[in-house]
């Protein structure tokens with residue numbers, strides 16, 4: 001029987017010859033990602049941890065990124081509990097504050113590889129599809145159970161085939177592509193499904209793929225996937241991982257898809273997701289001139305070097321509008337260093353940007369860059385839910401780094417093509 | 423018994439705002455903020471045995487489990503919706519919170535209708551009409567019957 005990517009990898013991880021959608025299988029993931037929520041997770045299973053210990057030292061990946069540096073005694077204590085847990089259990093993959101956002105680190109440190117299976121107690125765990133891995137989000141309770149047993153159940157999902165054709169025009173980015181798709185199929189358009197990207201994806205770098213895979217959950221997907229190709233291999237070589245250390249999985253030729261969508265990249269223009277749902281997507285012309293008070297460039301969706309570079313190219317030698325605050329949030333220390341050494345940070349700061357430490361920052365409204373009532377933020381993040389940035393009477397708009405940078409110049413939502421072509 | 427009626431795409435920030443995610447994790451801490459930005463009257467008036475009826479994609483967004491823990495601990499008997507978001511669905515199973523995906527029943531419901539749920543037979547009665555919903559797979563019923571995933575895991579570890 002011909003199988004999709006999800007079917008093949010779940011068959012492999014459950015030691016079955018074949019599986020079909022709807023079937024429930026037991027799997028042992030290669031890694032389990034947890035972050036600041038590790039404190040709450042281990043709290044649930046204290047007696048069991050004392051008695052049985054963790055399943056393995058190599059299973060967990062723990063990153064302190066959500067509320068960093070700690071914002072209060074409570075969050076500081078959570079961090080402390082996690083550091084002690086890491087030390088006592090000799091956990092191999094631990095990244096303390098300042099290393100960056102968990103999802104960025106999993107990819108950057110080569111912990112997600114083609115053909116691997118990862119689960120994480122964070123909804124954007126689906127990001128590692130960018131590199132050809134199967135990855136999906138779970139909750140804290142399930143993470144606790146996995147820490148002890150190393151296994152869990154997964155339902156084999158239906159698969160959706162997204163076929164991309166053509167090439168993006170200048171001023172249009174992968175963020176516009178994924179927002180366009182979510183606007184088209186809705187925030188539940190891929191519910192419970194595995195979404196595979198096919199077609200002309202060779203022009204998409206790992207950074208571009210990351211942005212798209214990251215937002216799979218915003219259309220309800222279980223996982224998102226770009227197949228391992230030369231772009232993937234080159235990226236992995238660059239971070240020191242030889243082809244021989246992983247086995248990519250492709251979909252079979254006659255695999256059955258639950259749905260198929262086609263998008264012509266040439267026809268996609270810059271778009272903005274408007275409050276308060278990610279699928280409330282509008283062409284930029286419909287929202288330009290909306291005044292904004294805060295701009296955010298960063299997060300696990302768009303905080304990579306290429307994103308900061310796009311913004312710097314737009315802001316070079318200019319100053320942002322005096323009515324706007326521009327927050328810059330590199331996704332990792334490595335990206336931050338590269339941006340520093342290449343002069344990108346200098347450009348962004350000179351233009352008026354405020355630099356935040358690599359981490360989640362204002363993205364989830366827990367600390368830093370919170371909004372006030374009636375304020376509007378234009379952000380490169382992945383969610384614009386009501387209250388997401390700390391205030392339910394504020395509005396969040398989502399767009400590409402180019403759109404956010406161009407908009408920062410004028411204090412209102414601005415089509416980046418107007419600035420880039422000048 | 424109250425029936426709480428909500429619309430489509432009720433996201434995890436509406437169910438439990440992100441600003442509390444790293445400071446509240448046990449039921450007592452969660453309860454006062456449950457549905458805070460969506461419906462401030464909920465946490466004050468919710469009673470054991472109440473039912474929530476909602477539209478598509480209930481629980482979309484974050485993987486935070488406070489919404490599932492919170493709804494379970496205030497005694498919500500079931501959330502009946504057109505559809506649920508995936509991670510929330512898992513979280514509900516793990517907490518023993520009952521979710522029923524039954525579009526026909528949701529569409530039929532109008533304000534004031536009486537709603538009864540018969541879990542054993544997979545039936546939901548809205549007003550004078552009865553609707554069926556599919557039974558859960560065995561593995562998942564085993565988790566629910568154990569009292570949630572952690573209890574299930576504890577039993578499994580003991581056996582080893």
Ligand code: SF4
Nearest residue numbers: 124299300360363364
């Ligand atoms: S940057 Fe935002 S979306 Fe990404 S992991 Fe952090 S809080 Fe979640």
